[in-house]
Amino acid sequence: MAKRVYQAWKGSNKFIFGGRFIFGPDVWSLFITISLVIIPVVIFCIFVARHLLHKFPTYNAGYAILVVAIVFTIYVLVLQMLTSARDPGIIPRASHPPEEEFSFDATSRTDSTGRQTPSLQFPRVKEVMVNGMPVKIKYCDTCMLYRPPRCSHCSICNNCVERFDHHCPWVGQCIGLRNYRYFFLFVSSSALLCIYVFAMCALYIKFLMDGDYPTVWKALRHSPASVVLMIYCFISLWFVGGLTGFHLYLISTNQTTYENFRYRTDRRRNVYDRGCLNNFMEVFCIKIKPSRNDFRAFVQEEILRTPPNAARAREPEDDSGSYTRSKVEDDLDIGGDLLKISQRRNIEEFDEEIGRRDNDRRPETFLESESVSAMDKQISNTGSEIPITRTDARNSSWGRRSSNWEISPEIFAKNSSVAGSGSLTTEK
CATH class of the missing domain: 1.20.140 (Butyryl-CoA Dehydrogenase, subunit A; domain 3)
Known part of the structure; x- marks a missing residue:
């Protein structure tokens, strides 16, 4: 009701x-x-x-x-x-601040990630003419309106009142x-x-x-x-x-x-x-003005309107969402390219290599670009395919564009034995 x-x-x-x-x-x-x-x-x-x-x-x-x-x-x-x-x-309260006074300052605030977040700006005081003289009127944060001249906000009744005495x-x-x-x-x-x-x-x-x-x-x-x-x-x-x-x-x-x-x-x-x-x-002697409020009227729900420049203010937030998508797409592209140049070898030998690497627990870690270039160099020099394992960092992924590529030292040692008929094995 x-x-x-x-x-x-x-x-x-x-x-x-x-x-x-x-x-x-x-x-x-x-x-x-x-x-x-x-x-x-x-x-x-x-x-x-x-x-x-x-x-x-x-x-x-x-x-x-x-x-x-x-x-x-x-x-x-x-x-x-x-x-x-x-x-x-x-004076009835407004349902939203005056949109015609909106302006966005893109350089006013910087968040924890270093991105600039636009903030809403509008004047707190305006001037109007009364009997040929300028009069300042203030913005009321509670009622979300510019108070008319001689109007003030009563802290007891919590309302803006015209010609407040x-x-x-x-x-x-x-x-x-x-x-x-x-x-x-x-x-x-x-x-x-x-x-x-x-x-x-x-x-x-x-x-x-x-x-x-x-x-x-x-x-x-x-x-x-x-x-x-x-x-x-x-x-x-x-x-x-x-x-x-x-x-x-x-x-x-x-x-x-x-x-x-x-x-x-x-x-x-x-x-x-x-x-x-x-x-x-x-x-x-002047007739009293009718009330601005009809207290017995039914409340009409107003559709919330988005300020015209609000889309710009939300653009930095959209970038944070696209960061995850771009990371996943990069990983899929790299994995697809590696699968095209690799052939599955003996699964048992692959499992043994994985076990030895887990016991050692001291693999060398390379950045993605360095590991891929090293892999290409080994392929071109030996004419063979190198077994490579790829692991994802589970503790934290902040500030990385892809996972780490780990190449076990034992795998480089067996490079010569694999050269003839080897295959490139990957683990996602």
């Missing part, structure tokens, strides 16, 4: 509901963030907002305090899910082109929720002081939940409020968190800055 894209996904993401929602590998931190939002609001509704329902009798306005807190909390949680559960702008552990997802808007709204809304809860708790303390608890200390002792919530919101506001201000600055200058921290000291011109108003419109 064919797999779907999310089932064969090579990144570190987590999918639920059949690939309809995508999260980062640290998705469990999302539950911590949700609890940090829900638990304080529940405490506020039970111990603070409930007592403010009848403090504004006109049009029952006190109920609005409770409703606003609940609706605002739901709005924050929805923004959090839109940030965490959607594709942040992942950062990986946020609080939402368990990368922040990129397709969810940056929701991330900023989530952070800024959380800051407003903190301000709202803090203000309502302070208002409730004020009502207590106007009533039966005239001092601040007595009012705080009567409502310890208000004290805890005010301290919690004050601390949280430093975090989400500071983050909101920082991202307002980034949006106004059209930067990302990654670019701000990495290129802060370079003093290079920001080629993406189009003015404060246009920068805000780019983030909040």
Whole structure:
């Protein structure tokens, strides 16, 4: 059965509901963030907002305090899910490196046998034009593609993300082109929720002081939940409020968190800055691009293509295979020629010669060319045929084109007795 894209996904993401929602590998931190939002609001509704329902009798306005807190909390949680559960702008991986950039360097590497092996070469950095200015883009070894401008590879999610801002552990997802808007709204809304809860708790303390608890200390002792919530919101506001201000600055200058921290000291011109108003419109008013990935689609097997120059790169390997074939062919040709000029003699005498040679175990070894020339010389001088034995070296055949020809000294000694009717005997 064919797999779907999310089932064969090579990144570190987590999918639920059949690939309809995508999260980062640290998705469990999302539950911590949700609890940090829900638990304080529940405490506020039970111990603070409930007592403010009848403090504004006109049009029952006190109920609005409770409703606003609940609706605002739901709005924050929805923004959090839109940030965490959607594709942040992942660029699909390529199945092979860009072939149009291939080049082979035949002199770059030499193997153990002394042969040169071509290596694959292609540029690691390229330049593209953005708003009339050259921008360098890098090649990603993991995704096997040249990253578009403002794209970076997230080491946590193991994906290349367009307009990569950062990986946020609080939402368990990368922040990129397709969810940056929701991330900023989530952070800024959380800051407003903190301000709202803090203000309502302070208002409730004020009502207590106007009533039966005239001092601040007595009012705080009567409502310890208000004290805890005010301290919690004050601390949280430093975090989400500071983050909101920082991202307002980034949006106004059209930067990302990654670019701000990495290129802060370079003093290079920001080629993406189009003015404060246009920068805000780019983030909040332009339609979000559709995802490049269809996680529920079926995986289509791609036929592997061979680079056009790959045949050249494999030529040295083909030579190593032809070496064995040429060696065998040479041996067969030499053996055939010797058989044509030889005649089989007495088998018993041949066996005796072999036995004496094995007992001696000190035969003289010649190279192929020297042994053949010596054999021809003896034939021409004596007019007889010399018994010759041929043995193959069994231990190692590296670096030889043929086997060794061994001529026993006893055979040369019997040359005269063989001259009349002898034959040339060979052993393969």
